[in-house]
Amino acid sequence: MIGTLHLVGVGPGDPELLTLKAVRLLGAVPVIAYPTTGEDAALALEIATPHLNAAAERLPVAIPMAVERGPAQAAYDGAATAILVHLRAGRDVAWLCEGDPLFYGSAMYLVARVGPHAPVEIVPGITSLTAAAAVAGRPLAARNEMLKVLPAPLDDATLRTELAATPAAAIIKVGRHFDRIRMLLAETGHADGAVVVEHATTPRQRITRLADFAHDERPYFSTILCYRGTEAWGETAGAGA
Missing domain, CATH: 3.40.1010.10 (Tetrapyrrole methylase, N-terminal domain)
Known part of the structure; x- marks a missing residue:
């Protein structure tokens, strides 16, 4: 058998x-x-x-x-x-x-x-995506909002187009693309509501607002959750991380 x-x-x-x-x-x-x-x-x-x-x-x-x-x-x-x-x-x-x-x-x-x-x-x-949302204590999206899962290695033009059309996004496979992704999120208006979750659910877990990341820091094993919508929870996304 x-x-x-x-x-x-x-x-x-x-x-x-x-x-x-x-x-x-x-x-x-x-x-x-x-x-x-x-x-x-x-x-x-x-x-x-x-x-x-x-x-x-x-x-x-x-x-x-x-x-x-x-x-x-x-x-x-x-x-x-x-x-x-x-x-x-x-x-x-x-x-x-x-x-x-x-x-x-x-x-x-x-x-x-x-x-x-x-x-x-x-x-x-x-998944790391749902784990990141859980430890950050924030929804991925709300009501009828779209959520896009975007791999960071995509080219700038593709990422810019996809981000422009969605209120909520999760950026995965960030690694060495962190600086480029941070600039793109600032361009599309997602940066203010973005939080970086590193090593979710492990002893090395760290949750940081994107805006609080030092420019010489490079998170590797991480997911970026970002929001540009109108729901009330978006105003305090990542607070207290």
Whole structure:
């Protein structure tokens, strides 16, 4: 009997924010696979470790952090091959994914590679976006307002156009793009209602108004929540952070 690949969202950082289903599966599966990088090592594994089957075999997969897509795609090819060896032997595998597997997650690359050959089950998780809103204590949007999720690596023209058409936005993948994003938010009128959330739900968590960031500071693992709407909560967004 062929095993099942479980793509498990482990949430934004706090080990207590996994779902009951995720905890049950991780405590039972015989093989735990997870991505590793040279920057944050294996964050998904770090988050999930308190809930793992202690006897499970661990299968780390090195994912190159390069702009070119080729090396990472090759890594996922290798991951799928290694995972399928276990599945064909009847062993279930859990792939750990930060946040939610299908919200800018690595799991999407395994669905296409493993799905045609073995059962795949997706266990959703809490995203960094909703975690950031929760710890900042502010809505993402209100009533009939639009909310746009915008990756910071997009070019200036695209970001400027998208921001101009929305009262509320969440900027993700900020990293080295912070200075450029700050300037764009000032142009579009979103800066005054913007808050930067770093390492949400972890011991390193920090919440700062965008306006209070020193010009030589560069938050890396962060999300920027910004608002230019008319709801009353927007007037005090990020207060007391």
